[in-house]
Amino acid sequence: MSIQPSPQAFARVWCSSIPIAALAERYGVSVPAVSQRAKRQGLSSRQTRPRWSxxxxxxxxxxxxxxxxxxxxxxxxxxxxxxxxxxxxxxxxxxxxxxxxxxxxxxxxxxxx
Known part of the structure; x- marks a missing residue:
């Protein structure tokens, strides 16, 4: 079951440093679904590739x-x-x-x- 946050709540977590994969897990959806929601809301894109240290x-x-x-x-x-x-x-x-x-x-x- 997926959780649907309000547009304002989603925008706040999208702009935080929480990884997209963690957001997807939190809301019970896929990583692409999180990115698509951000795009629909007009939020700026985020780096989805792994950061290699x-x-x-x-x-x-x-x-x-x-x-x-x-x-x-x-x-x-x-x-x-x-x-x-x-x-x-x-x-x-x-x-x-x-x-x-x-x-x-x-x-x-x-x-x-």
Missing amino acids: RERDEALARLREAGLTASEIAPRLGPDVTRGAVLGRAWRLGLATRVDEASRQLSLQRVAA
Whole structure:
């Protein structure tokens, strides 16, 4: 069940530092629904992409090194981080791509042949 705040109350929380994902959870709606409501009310847009800090980059590198998939890493880095954001950031940081063991063995067999 979703909660419908008044336009004034919504504008106040929209302009606060509360993340959009937290607003969506608070009101029981999706992140795009929160953004669409703000747009309908004529409120200025907010940054919806994850903010990458040194700590998040280090956590990403550790989790990637541990062999976790992007889908497993994303929720560990925060509610605003998606699988695609993890893959893009890993690429920009030059982190090794995750290759499953079956694919690695197949590649080794092809090289040996």
